[in-house]
Amino acid sequence: MDLAAHIESNVEAALAEDIGSGDLTARLIPAENAATATVICRESAVLCGTAWFEACFRNLDAGVEIKWHARDGAAIGAGLTLCEIHGNARAMLSAERPALNFLQTLSATATATRQYVEAVRGTHAMIMDTRKTLPGLRVAQKYAVKCGGGKNQRVGLYDGILIKENHIMAAGGIREVLAQAAKIAPPGVSIQIEVESLNELEQALAAGATLILLDNFDLETLRKAVKLAGSRAELEASGGITLETVRDVAETGVHRISVGSLTKDIKALDLSLRLETR
Numbered sequence: 001m002d003l004a005a006h007i008e009s010n011v012e013a014a015l016a017e018d019i020g021s022g023d024l025t026a027r028l029i030p031a032e033n034a035a036t037a038t039v040i041c042r043e044s045a046v047l048c049g050t051a052w053f054e055a056c057f058r059n060l061d062a063g064v065e066i067k068w069h070a071r072d073g074a075a076i077g078a079g080l081t082l083c084e085i086h087g088n089a090r091a092m093l094s095a096e097r098p099a100l101n102f103l104q105t106l107s108a109t110a111t112a113t114r115q116y117v118e119a120v121r122g123t124h125a126m127i128m129d130t131r132k133t134l135p136g137l138r139v140a141q142k143y144a145v146k147c148g149g150g151k152n153q154r155v156g157l158y159d160g161i162l163i164k165e166n167h168i169m170a171a172g173g174i175r176e177v178l179a180q181a182a183k184i185a186p187p188g189v190s191i192q193i194e195v196e197s198l199n200e201l202e203q204a205l206a207a208g209a210t211l212i213l214l215d216n217f218d219l220e221t222l223r224k225a226v227k228l229a230g231s232r233a234e235l236e237a238s239g240g241i242t243l244e245t246v247r248d249v250a251e252t253g254v255h256r257i258s259v260g261s262l263t264k265d266i267k268a269l270d271l272s273l274r275l276e277t278r
Contacts, residue, residue: 003051003143006139007052007055007140010136011055011056012059014056014101014102015060015095018094018097018098023090025093026094027090029089029090029093031090033088033090034089037092037273038081038082039083039103039271040080040081040082041079041080041270041271042271044076045075045076045107045110046073046110046147047070047072047073047074047107048106048144048147049072049102050072050103052102052106053083053099053102053103054099056095056098056099057095059095060095061087063087064091064092065087067083068083069081072110072147073110075114085273096275099273102140103269104269105134105137105141105266105268106140106144106147109141109144109145110145110148111269112148112262113127113129113144113150113262115243116243116257119247120247120250120257123250124250124253125256125257126151126255126256126257127149127150127151127257127262128151128152128259129141130153131154131156132263133264134264138155139155141262148262150262153258159189160189160190161181161185161189163178163181163191163192165194165196173203174195175206177193178193178207178209179207190211192211192212192236193211194213195212196215198224198228209233212233213236214236214238214254215239219252222249222253223252235254237257238257241258241259
């Protein structure tokens with residue numbers, strides 16, 4: 001995964017979407033004017049997205065100076081000045097909204113992830129992301145999950161195999177689909193199968209599955225699944241898991257917990273950019 005290339009692509013798309021043929025409002029400011037600005041955080045969070053933020057400004061003003069007081073992955077508090085920016089006033093005003101959009105969105109994902117990670121601390125369970133990401137921001141949000149202390153699963157359909165109910169039905173059964181997956185999987189690519197009952201779990205284990213997703217199992221059934229699998233497979237719990245329930249899920253003994261809300265049900269961080277001309 002070439003993160004730098006993804007950052008540049010994300011930023012180019014965001015600036016093109018916002019500025020289009022030109023920022024009409026920024027023309028109110030003389031082209032030669034310089035300015036300084038600060039970004040203030042209004043709530044406690046985990047910072048993420050500084051590279052995207054910087055790229056928005058540097059794409060419009062190569063000489064811009066940005067001094068950070070916190071870095072990605074750092075816990076930040078309300079009222080903290082995150083950075084100071086010095087550069088061309090027009091460019092700063094044009095870059096402001098896209099830059100803040102990236103910073104507040106990615107910080108939201110990192111913050112949510114940190115909350116889940118802290119909730120299961122002391123257990124053996126890892127908090128994992130999913131493919132339920134915002135369009136165009138999958139790599140960015142997966143980076144944010146890592147900043148929050150979570151773990152990444154496959155980026156897309158090309159770098160991992162996850163066999164779900166419809167795949168099983170189309171292939172003719174659990175044993176059949178796992179056999180076919182073993183034939184086609186490139187070296188190093190994981191094969192995971194989703195099951196919806198203990199009976200399906202038994203079938204998957206008998207067919208040699210070593211990575212199994214337990215879809216919407218209640219706590220009692222999760223505990224039975226852990227006992228049934230023993231050391232034969234790594235188990236992942238998924239489906240409707242919230243911050244209030246994740247600790248109970250982790251204490252059943254599952255190895256992994258995937259949470260779609262880390263990337264799809266987020267509340268943007270409250271940030272403020274204040275500009276002063278000079």
